Amino acid sequence: MTSFRPTQPSRGISTAGRLARLAGALGVAALLAACQADEIGYGYGPKDQRPVSPKTLEAMKKLNMKLSSPVLMRIFKEENKFEVWKMNASGRYALLKSYDICRWSGNLGPKVKEGDRQAPEGFYPITPGLMNPKSDWYLAFNTGFPNAYDRANGRTGTALMVHGSCSSRGCYAMTDPQIQEIYALAREAFRGGQKAFQLQAFPFRLDGKNMAKHWNDPNMPFWKMLKEGYDTFEMTHQEPKVDVCGRKYVFNANPAEPLDTVAACPVDLGQPKELVASLQTRAKADYAEAEVMFAKLENDRKAEEDKRIQLALAAEKRKADAEKAKAEAELARIEAERNPSTIARLFGAEPNPDAGITIGPVIVPPTGAPVPIADPRGPQIHAVALAEPVEQERASAISRLFSFVTGGDKAPAAAPIIPVAAAAPALPTPATPALVPAIPAQGAPVAAAPAATAVPAITAAAPIPPLPGQPAPAVTGQPGAVAQPTAPQIACAAPGVVVPAGTPPCPSLAAAPAVDPTPTARDKSILDRIGSWF
Incomplete structure (x- = not known):
């Protein structure tokens, strides 16, 4: 038994959705139609049978040309041009x-061998x-390479065409609309009775100006040979008659016998003398112009090349100088x-490569006592001067200068400490007590002790302080002054000397450095001292 299910409305597809899909389909169709129109350029039906465009027909009408009249086509590589010429009512192109x-x-340059990817040049x-x-590149026609000239010179190659699709491997490629119109014009000329149309392929327009730019090109002899056919068409606007003999092109020949492409050409080719003379005159003028222009272009080229070389050398020199510096x-x-x-070395201490900082000279006081030196690296490191004075070998130049002006290049050596015990050895007890006279002023000689005591003189850097209750000895402040004589007094007890009871022992004294006895010399200014040198 067959069961029936009630019809249910479709889900997810609304009227708006259907309209959107329809619009999308129409858009795709329009896009495809546009692509097809761009591909075909114009017309309908098989692409090789489509008619000449109305625009081109209008141009033909203005130039007094028929659709079926003969055509001639020319190619110029350097100018990148493909020309279609058509015969008008006057019989000229x-x-x-x-x-x-x-x-x-x-x-x-010409094509020489298979695989060199060169587009052919010639007639x-x-x-x-x-x-x-039915070309794979929309529409096409074969150039017929190699022709009689190419074969006579052993040149090889196949399938060298003028075609569409804008892709070339040894060919001349056009766009599809272009090749469609070119193909239609050739087809109509064939239908009008033209048995073959001439394709002229040149490297550039063979006049003096263009030849001057390529005057040294190795293909120039070949191009000069093509020039005769180029000039014939330029002067007459009629298709030149092309033959080959002696492995070269000959133009406008009417020989009595057929020409051999390899054998030497006959002396008389039957060419119109007036045309030959005109062609020779034109060629001579173009070659002279080319030589003059080539010389000028060559000078300009050399000057530009020299300029580039000089600029390059200057840039290299600047670079080298910068690198050298x-x-x-x-x-x-x-x-x-x-x-x-x-x-x-003169103006500062030699840098310490280990510490990375410069430490100035250490100054040791005359007393020889160790003095801590503040270290710029921090309180953790201290330099301690040696007790014995050390000569500073690398003092600054300014320090040397001032030390020289003030009386010497080296600091005065400190007098060593002489213990009293060592300076005064024990002696036998004298019969009479030894009296020690008062110590004179600083720098004055000390009076000797009585001979009975034989106590050596002691030179002190400073006066010995008096005993309690005793007056201080009188000292004058003038140079060379001597202490006033006073009654002998026992100031202190030297070791090994008998003194009254209660006399304090003498303290240990260090020898004082020599002092300049002339205070006025110390007071002179540095500038006075320097001036005295001169």
């Missing part, structure tokens, strides 16, 4: 259309059999770190 070549392969007859309506500065820095210069 006139320029109908000029197209920009989409792409061509190789460099200026090629295109017959209906070379037209290719940088290297010298680096060497100087390294040398300064390893061996300080003379200026550094």
Whole structure:
């Protein structure tokens, strides 16, 4: 038994959704139609049978040309131009259309061998059999390479075409609309009775100005040979008659016998003498212009090249000088770190490479006592001066100068400490007590003790303080003054000397350094001392 299910409305698809999908489908169709229109350029039906565009037909009408009249096509590599010429009512060719070549392969110069990817140069007859309506590159026609000249010179290559798709591997590539119109114009000329149209492929327009730019090119002899056919068309606007003999092109020949492409050409080729004379005059003028322009261009080129060379050399020199200066500065820095210069030795202590800081000379007082030196690296490190005075070998130049002016290059050596016990050995007890006279002023000689006691004289740096209750000895402040004589008094008890009871022992004294006895010399200014040298 078959069961029936009631019809349910579809889910998720609304009327608005259906309209949106329909609009999208129409948009895609329009896009595809646009692509197709761009591809075909114009017209309908098979692409090889589509008609010539109305715009081109209008141009033909203005130039007094028929749709079925013969055509001639020219290619200029350097200018990147493809020209279509068509015969008008006068029987001469006139320029109908000029197209920009989409792409061509190789460099200026002819094709020589298979695989060199060069686009051919020369004169090629295109017959209906070379037209290719089913080309993989939209539409195409074969150039017919190699022609009689190419074969006579052993040149090889196949399938060198003018086609669409804007892609070239040894060919001349056009856009699809361009090749469609070119193909239609050739087709209509064939239908009008033209058995073959001439394709002329040149590196550039063969006039004096353009030839001057390539005067030293190794292909120039080949291009001069093509120039005769180029000039023939330029002067007459008629298709030049092309033959080959002696492995070279010959133009406008009417020989009595057929020409051999390899054998030498006959002396008389039957060319029109007036045309030959005109062609020779034109060629001579173009070659003279080319030589003059080439010389000028060559001078300009050399001047520009010299300028570039000079600029390059100057840039290299600046770079080298900068690198040299940088290297010298680096060497100087390294040398300064390893061996300080003379200026550094004169005006400052030699840098310590371990600590990385400079420590000035240590000054030791005359007493020889150890003095702590403040270290700039912190309180953790202290330099302690030696008890024995040390000569500072690397004092600054300013310190040396002032020490010299003030009386000497070296600091005075401190007198060693002489213990009293060592200076005064024990002696036998004298019959009479020894009396020690008062100590004179600083720098004055000490009076000797009585001979009975034989106590050596002691030179003190400062007067011995008097005993309690005793008056201080009188000392004058003038140089050379001697203490006033007073009654002998026992100031202190020297070791080994019998003195009255209660006399305090003499303290140990260190020899005082010599003092300049002339105070006026100490008071002179530094400038006076320096002036006295002169």
